[in-house]
Amino acid sequence: MITAERKKFEEIRRMTDGAGNLLVVGCNTCVAVSLTGGEKEAGLLASQLRLARRKDGIGGSVETVTVLRQCENEYLDSISEQVEKADMVISTACSIGPQGLVFRYPTKAVVPAMNTNMMGYVKEHHVWTEYCVACGFCIIAFTGGICPIARCAKTLLNGPCGGSQGGRCEISPDVPCAWQEIYDRLAALGQLDTLKRILGPKKWNASSSGGPRTMRLEGFKP
Ligand code: SF4
Numbered sequence: 001m002i003t004a005e006r007k008k009f010e011e012i013r014r015m016t017d018g019a020g021n022l023l024v025v026g027c028n029t030c031v032a033v034s035l036t037g038g039e040k041e042a043g044l045l046a047s048q049l050r051l052a053r054r055k056d057g058i059g060g061s062v063e064t065v066t067v068l069r070q071c072e073n074e075y076l077d078s079i080s081e082q083v084e085k086a087d088m089v090i091s092t093a094c095s096i097g098p099q100g101l102v103f104r105y106p107t108k109a110v111v112p113a114m115n116t117n118m119m120g121y122v123k124e125h126h127v128w129t130e131y132c133v134a135c136g137f138c139i140i141a142f143t144g145g146i147c148p149i150a151r152c153a154k155t156l157l158n159g160p161c162g163g164s165q166g167g168r169c170e171i172s173p174d175v176p177c178a179w180q181e182i183y184d185r186l187a188a189l190g191q192l193d194t195l196k197r198i199l200g201p202k203k204w205n206a207s208s209s210g211g212p213r214t215m216r217l218e219g220f221k222p
């Protein structure tokens with residue numbers, strides 16, 4: 001899932017300076033599961049803003065509404081009345097949400113309440129680990145199903161580097177060496193011979209380095 005953490009309240013508060021009516025829009029998918037930007041958290045932010053504005057003698061309302069997903073127009077369409085009444089919309093979705101709101105409501109001020117950090121695997125309760133950076137051309141069939149792009153600090157295609165010590169990465173003893181994990185996995189599969197093959201240069205033109213990407217389902221008719 002996509003993970004995002006809420007910005008510090010003072011930063012959000014500053015972004016709303018000069019705005020009258022506010023609408024806090026929650027998102028009930030990824031950020032709701034990670035307990036950072038769903039209905040409950042959007043409600044909490046709205047309450048904080050109400051209190052702070054009352055204390056500072058600022059007028060205007062602070063309303064809140066939550067949609068299932070802010071990354072789809074059909075859900076954003078459903079809140080058009082609330083959006084029209086607001087002077088500023090504050091999104092608690094990942095950063096796709098506020099940009100979706102900007103696309104759907106081009107004349108409305110929209111600000112993000114969140115910092116989006118990664119696509120994470122729920123490794124244990126309330127702990128997410130980055131397993132993919134959406135490079136656009138997946139190569140984990142050659143690395144035992146473990147991604148060296150997301151999980152090796154040097155994104156090595158042929159590892160490990162000389163810094164791997166005792167199964168840990170040289171950046172920190174808390175970080176597993178991805179290439180040690182790849183080795184262990186291939187050993188368990190009886191496929192260590194795979195490591196004798198040198199992986200050639202990776203196709204990077206499908207990654208975000210090639211500019212904004214679009215995915216289209218070929219032949220799909222709505
Ligand atoms: S190789 Fe690319 S697409 Fe595959 S898991 Fe790694 S980052 Fe994601």
Ligand code: SF4
Pocket residue numbers: 151152153154155156159160161162163164165168169170171176177178179180
């Ligand atoms: S120690 Fe392992 S994970 Fe860290 S940079 Fe080297 S190969 Fe990558």
